[in-house]
Amino acid sequence: MTTKFSKLIQQANDDLAAPEQHRIVGAKDGKAPRFEVYHAPFSVCSHKVRSVLTEKRIPFVSHDVRMNLVDHDAPHPDNYKPGYVRMRLHGAPDARMVSDYTGQSSVASEGFDPCVVPTLADHQHEQVVVDSAKICSYLDRETSGAALIPDALAEAIAAQIALIDQAPHVAVLYGPRPDGDNRPEMLVNGLTGVHDRKINHLKALIASVADDPNLIAAYEAKIAKETSAKNFVYDHESMIDAHNRMKDHVAALEKQLSTHDGEWAMGDNYTMADIMWTVSLFRLKWLGLGSLWETTDSAPRVAPYVQRAFARPSFQDAVVNWPRSTPPSHHIEETASYAQRLHKAWREMAVPRAG
Numbered sequence: 001m002t003t004k005f006s007k008l009i010q011q012a013n014d015d016l017a018a019p020e021q022h023r024i025v026g027a028k029d030g031k032a033p034r035f036e037v038y039h040a041p042f043s044v045c046s047h048k049v050r051s052v053l054t055e056k057r058i059p060f061v062s063h064d065v066r067m068n069l070v071d072h073d074a075p076h077p078d079n080y081k082p083g084y085v086r087m088r089l090h091g092a093p094d095a096r097m098v099s100d101y102t103g104q105s106s107v108a109s110e111g112f113d114p115c116v117v118p119t120l121a122d123h124q125h126e127q128v129v130v131d132s133a134k135i136c137s138y139l140d141r142e143t144s145g146a147a148l149i150p151d152a153l154a155e156a157i158a159a160q161i162a163l164i165d166q167a168p169h170v171a172v173l174y175g176p177r178p179d180g181d182n183r184p185e186m187l188v189n190g191l192t193g194v195h196d197r198k199i200n201h202l203k204a205l206i207a208s209v210a211d212d213p214n215l216i217a218a219y220e221a222k223i224a225k226e227t228s229a230k231n232f233v234y235d236h237e238s239m240i241d242a243h244n245r246m247k248d249h250v251a252a253l254e255k256q257l258s259t260h261d262g263e264w265a266m267g268d269n270y271t272m273a274d275i276m277w278t279v280s281l282f283r284l285k286w287l288g289l290g291s292l293w294e295t296t297d298s299a300p301r302v303a304p305y306v307q308r309a310f311a312r313p314s315f316q317d318a319v320v321n322w323p324r325s326t327p328p329s330h331h332i333e334e335t336a337s338y339a340q341r342l343h344k345a346w347r348e349m350a351v352p353r354a355g
Contacts, residue, residue: 003126005123005126006123006126008086008087008090008128009036009087009121009123011083011086011087012038012083012084012086012087012121013036013063013083014083015078015081015082015083015084016063016064016065016066016078016084018066020064021063021064021065021066021078022061022062022063022064023061023062024059024060024061024062025053025059025060025061025062026053026057026058026059026060027059028059032061032123033059033060033061034059034060034122034123034124035058035059035060035061035120035121035122035123035139036060036061036063036120036121036123037049037050037053037060037061037062037063037118037119037120037121038063038065038079038084038087038117038118038119038120038121039062039063039064039065039117039118040064040065040066040067040079040117040118041064041322041323041324041325042067042324042325042326042327043067043116043117043118044105044169044279044280044283045105045116045117045118045132046117046118046132047279047282047283047318047319047325048132048133048136048275048276048279049118049120049132049135049136049139050318050319050322051275051278051279051314051315051318051319052135052136052139052140052148052272052275053139053318054313054314054315054317054318055148055270055275055312055314055318056139056140056143056145056146056148057145058139058143065077065078065079065084065117066078067079069190069191069194069197069198070190070191070194072193072197076201076204076205077115077198077201079115079116079117080115080201080202080205080219080222081205082205082208082209082212082215084119085114085115085215085218085219086214086215087119087121087128088114088115088119088128088130089114089214089215089218090128091119091127091128091129091130092112092114092130092131095107095111095112096111096112097111097112097114097217097218097221098110098111098112098113098221098222098224098225099111099221099224099225099228100224100225100228101170101225101226101228101229101232102168102171102232103168103169103170103171103172103175103232103233103238103242103245104165104166104167104168104169104170104171105165105169105170106133106162106165106166107130107131107133107134108162108165109165109166110225111221112130112131113221113222113225114218114221114222115202115218115219115222118132118135119135120135120138120139122138122142133161133165133276136148136272136275136276137149137272140272148270148271148272148275149271149272150269150271153266153271156266156273157266157271157272157273160256160265160266160273160276160277161272161273161276163249163252164249164273164276164277164280166245166249167245167246167249167280168242168245168246169280169283170229171232171233171238171239171242172239172242172243172246172284172287172289173187173283173287174191174194174195174229174233175232175233175234175238175239175242176188176233176234176239177239177243177288178236178239178240178243179243182287182288182331183287183288184286184287184288184327184328184329184330184331186327186328187287187327195226195227195229195230195233196230198222198226199223199226199227202219202222202223202226203219203223205219206219206220243289246284246289246292247292249280250281250284250292250293250299250302251298251299253265253277253281253299253302253305254293254298254299254300254301254302257301257302257305258301263305263308264305264308265277265305270312274309274312275315277305277309278309278310278312278315279315279319281293281302281306281309281310282310282315282319282320282332285306285331285332286326286329286331286332287329287331288329288331290306290331293306
């Protein structure tokens with residue numbers, strides 16, 4: 001039976017035209033998975049959601065959302081297309097729209113961005129869930145297996161997640177490092193002029209949806225954000241502040257690890273806090289900011305934590321070995337090959353999407 005929800009999801013899926021963008025992951029019984037996940041391989045917030053899915057072995061329909069921001073002549077990014085944006089708006093009907101930019105990606109502080117990933121569609125409850133932190137919590141709560149947010153630690157884990165959300169990951173990705181830009185060369189070259197390209201795509205899409213005021217408002221909010229972002233990442237003082245905040249970010253983990261003798265952020269058990277910290281630290285390492293814990297005595301507990309966290313099989317599957325997730329970086333040996341295969345055990349669970 002076709003419902004309003006299923007029609008909304010189908011319209012979003014129709015915007016992802018290439019068959020290879022869709023596949024079923026983790027389903028052993030041949031049934032259509034309950035969850036559809038819209039994510040981009042390289043997106044930090046997508047890394048968080050995929051890490052939860054792989055850690056808990058949750059079957060899902062994977063939709064590879066192509067952002068097309070490096071290629072100057074590429075078509076509109078999938079995450080800007082009307083069907084996808086309408087689906088996200090459905091998941092946040094009363095949200096405060098994003099309008100400014102601080103270098104963070106937290107919905108709590110920045111507002112709701114209607115044109116980003118990830119997004120979760122739950123067919124059982126006919127619900128669209130947006131915001132990576134909420135998606136991760138939702139998946140943990142709605143599925144079986146060991147809880148990544150056990151009740152006894154829920155408040156403490158929430159505090160860690162909020163702390164991680166405050167890290168200016170977007171700023172240090174898009175903007176040059178003030179004391180010498182050491183980001184991977186392909187990133188520096190590819191992101192030149194990226195904010196203008198984003199704005200041009202959005203303006204073109206506004207012209208194509210003149211009869212949809214909700215979409216127009218969404219695109220205009222995104223333009224306001226990207227205009228502010230363009231100014232931020234090339235402002236010397238703003239980027240100095242962003243990198244200082246990253247130092248504080250690593251120091252916060254060091255402080256947390258010093259409160260106990262366990263291997264993980266909250267103690268002996270691997271939790272949602274570890275998923276979030278691992279994704280954050282891996283991106284910093286990829287960008288050339290591993291020196292924040294590798295060449296200083298101020299974070300002696302973080303370095304061994306990083307080794308354990310990066311080796312976690314679910315993280316390897318969801319991030320390191322996920323196709324196109326980790327482009328080459330001279331800071332991480334494992335990214336020498338751009339198109340890596342999935343971990344064998346996980347790959348064997350993946351099947352093509354039915355239909």
